Amino acid sequence: MTGARRALGICALVLFLAGTTAAAAVSNGAPTEGSGALARVDAHPEAMAAATRPPPEPVPAKNAVALSDPLEPVPVPLSGCPPPPRPSPPGGPGGPASWRPPVLVPEAELPEPRAPTALVADMAPIRGKGMWVWKHRQSEGGDTDAIVSRAVAAGLSQLWVRVGDSRDGFYGADFLAALVPKAHAQGLSVIGWGFPYLWDPVGDAAWTEQVLAWRGPDGSMLDAFSPDIEMSSEGVVLTETRARVYLGLVRQAAGDRMVVATVYRPTDAKWAEYPYQAMAPYVDAFAPMVYWGCTEPGEAAAQALDRLAPLRPVHLIGQGYDMADEGGRAGPPEAAETSRFLDVAYRGGGVGASFWVWQSMPDEQWDALGAYPWPPPPVQR
DSSP: OOHHHHHHHHHHHHHHHHHHHHHHHHHTTOOOTTSOOOOOTTOOHHHHHHHHSOOOOOOOOTTOOOSSSOOOOOOSSOTTOSOOOOOOOTTSTTOOOSOOOSOOOOGGGSOOOOOOOOOOOOOGGGOEEEEEEOSGGGSGGGOHHHHHHHHHHTTOOEEEEEEEETTTEEOOHHHHHHHHHHHHHTTOEEEEEEEOOOSSHHHHHHHHHHHHHOOOTTSOOOSEEEEBOOOGGGTOOOOHHHHHHHHHHHHHHHTTSEEEEEEEOOOHHHHHHSOHHHHGGGOSEEEEEEOOTTSOHHHHHHHHHHHHTTTSOBEEEEEOSOOGGGTSOSSOOOHHHHHHHHHHHHHTTOSEEEEEOGGGOOHHHHHHHHHSOOOOOOOOO
């Protein structure tokens, strides 16, 4: 064979092998250009892995969305946007809180924050879809059978249930006793959540420890605890030291159960002033309140994942309520927004996604939540 023929033969072999490899990749479901992977080239590695892996078979559901292609962004402006202007309430943003703790413990009198203990690696309690329960009696009339039934019908994996705060301490024992065994029997995890004002972080840790020590009549317990850590607009005295003192005590009390910090959506303003980094060593995951308002929901979800996932795993909380009462967008989000939020949360590497809040989320959003078949995590081999 001459040198020219030998060169041509090698080129033909290379082209044949390349075509065979490409065909095998397509037949095995490998993503190719234009296959619809979430277009976020700056995502962290975990997010990119989730965005590009072949999607598993969707769970059968009425009007279920297909996971072969990501949902297109929801056009903006969204309905009800921009909201009409309204005067600032007295007392600054958010207005005066309806209650304040009676005593503010000076920071100089607080104990040293405890050293962070080993964190929980198993994200099972917060994987997949969930819903938040705030006012028990306004959630299916307080009927725990109905709550569990609706959660199962919507394909939920967990319930987030309010159980205490700085004013009343741990008050959710009776509701938990009725709910948790039923939820566990249906494969639902139950995450208790509470509202520490941090005027007395040690006192807040004391009632939180009572929550974590709770046992049902059948020996059941909460699967995790999530403190809702807010700022001065809600009457909270939030500093890095107060957060670390509180979370250090709670992390120790939780043992091998998760502590999931409910935090603000990391907008540019919040990213500059809220102590995400100081809290991260004490929590197993972040659950940012991504109430998107007039922002495209996929954009809001992607921003939260990009900023928080390098610190801790992220479970996103979506908007399921009307913001008009707080001066925001009038009317609850539409079904397309709900689906888009869930899709970006999953494809962006979120551990799970849930919605605030049970008693105000309209049926249209419930239907969209149920229709989105959040897939299980891939099997680790």
